Amino acid sequence: MLDIDDQTKSAERILAFRDEQGDVAQDFVQAVADAIDAGDADRAQELVRPLHEADQGALIEALPADVRARLIELLGDVFDFAALTEVDDSVREELLEELPTETVIEGVKDLESDDAVYILEDLDKEDQDEILEGLPATERIALQKSLDYPEDSAGRLMQTELVAVPPFWTAGQTLDHLHATEDLPDSFFEIFVVDPGHRLLGQIFLDKLVRSPRIARVDTLMNTERRRVHATDDQEQVARVFERYNLVSAPVVDEAERLVGVITIDDVVDVIQEEADEDVKALGGVSSEEELSDRVATIARSRFVWLFVNLITAFIASAVLGLFEGQLQKMVALAVLAPIVASQGGNAATQTMTVAVRALAVRELGAGNALRVTLRESFVGLINGIGFGLLTGLVASIWFHDWNIGLVICIAMLVNLVAGALGGILIPLTLEKFGADPAVSSGVFVTTVTDVVGFFAFLGIATLWFGLS
Structure with a gap:
């Protein structure tokens, strides 16, 4: 049993694990790394034993990748395998590949069933079976039954230990x-x-x-x-x-x-x-599987798809500008002001889309209130369109000394903000109806709508108003 001095020292070690900003203290990480390099199991255990499982997980992520598995082996029974539920998926997968199967089996034996399932579910079937075979029959049967439930279901989330x-x-x-x-x-x-x-x-x-x-x-x-x-x-x-x-x-x-x-x-x-x-x-077009610990090649590959889709939609918006090439050459003001209309519509649409995607995710938006919410967002777009249209029109009139250009951009701004509001709500609803994830897909399509409508409205109205051809 620890005496008072030992308890005080242990408490100091726990406090020293975090720096003033709450991050993992680098001197603590270095002390653990030095113990690993020296193969000093006693020192490593002394440092890590007082840590909570979440802090053990943070320590693992802070260490260089090539020494993480060695730390776990040095710690032996001191290491809480529940710490592996606190690390990024990629870090956990690498560790489970590096650690001896016997070490993983012993660690899983001491876990509650929900934590054990969390660790095992991402492994290949062959690796799962190898670990399960090393467990006592009752634990093996319970874990296998949980793993047989669908991914992201209550059966995977539950623990089977109860009274x-x-x-x-x-x-x-x-x-x-x-x-x-x-x-x-x-x-x-x-x-x-x-x-x-x-x-x-x-x-x-x-x-x-x-x-x-x-x-x-x-x-x-x-x-x-x-x-x-x-x-x-x-x-x-x-x-x-x-x-x-x-x-x-x-x-x-x-x-x-x-x-x-x-x-x-x-x-x-x-x-x-x-x-x-x-x-x-998903709203940023980033894979839900991406982690800070992922390799550069993995991240680049996962982000490529939506960047490619965005590139295609950008060409579509540029094609609209191409339709008015002659008008743009005749009036420089149109080229200067057109991006403002498209950008403002895109920002307004993003606000509406964020609210809509969140409401769909928590089941607050559905067939029963879709019309009411759509009308509400349309009126919001109308009010903001009038306000920002008048403001932008005034600035453009003063800037280019022409009230006509101010009137044109005022009308275009009104049209695009209403279009952005409608796109921000109708696109997520449509994607949800057809079984697509609105969080993943909405952003690109909403941006395309506001760019196309913004450019077409502004340049089309300008062409009609000024008689450009």
Whole structure:
């Protein structure tokens, strides 16, 4: 047992892991790297033992790639394999390839089932089978069953370790069972009540259980109205259920309503962060799989597709300019002002598109309110179009000493901001209807619409107004 001085030193080591900005302290990383180079397992364990699994993961990412696996081997039992759930996918995959299979098997044995599935699910089937074969039969069967569920489903997210009791037990029997059982989940919030077929009847939170008389039967204490999720439910749907009903945990049942696992709030927080990360990347045309730790070639290849699509749409917008080549040569002001109209429409459309994509993602926008939201965004575009049209027209009139050019750009600005608002809402809705991901695809098409409409409206109106030919 640590004395007070040892505890103080351990606390200092934990604090020293982060610098004043909250980043991994470079002197700490260097100390660990020096211990790895020297093969000093005792020193490495002394430094890493006090760290939380999340900090161990941050340390791994901060180390050079060629020493990460060596650190894990030096740490032995001190290394918490749950730290591998805290690192980028590419880092985890590289580590699992480098580490001996026996090391991975021993590490997975100590994990809760949800963390074990998270680590195993991205491996090749051959590597999965090799690791599963090294696990005890009960763990192997449970993990294999979770891996058989669809990707990004509740079955992949749940942990199978839980406490279930029959309805005829008393509160006293249940508490005695908890005291006598060694193989309990590391943390849990509730006791589940199941029938002989393991179908879920209800659940009891621990605080209610410990406050109840020992002679009270659990079927009189259980709550039968608590929300449950099905193993095949998508993880986004699960996250919405947790958010809507303020859940801390939720039972997972199969198609026969048999209890198969439980999902806790810490896993749902990861899902929310993951889905938000995917949506932000998708709006920028970046693959959801891209990580900061990826290689240059991998990143360049993943970004190429949408850059190529954007190039094609840029040629389409340029072709519109080509239709008015003669007019542009006759009036330089048109060439100077045309990009302003297109740019302002693109910005307005992006604002609308961001709201629409987010609303579609959280199921706030659908057939029931699509018309109302479209009309609302159209009126917003109209109001902003009038305001910015008048402002831009005034500036253009003063700039080029011609009120006619101001009037033309004012009308074009109004047209393009309304078009941008309509495009920003209708394009995501259309893509969603046809099964495409609006977060990934909307940006390029919306930009094309505002560029084409902006250039065509401004130059077309100018041609009619000034009689250019």
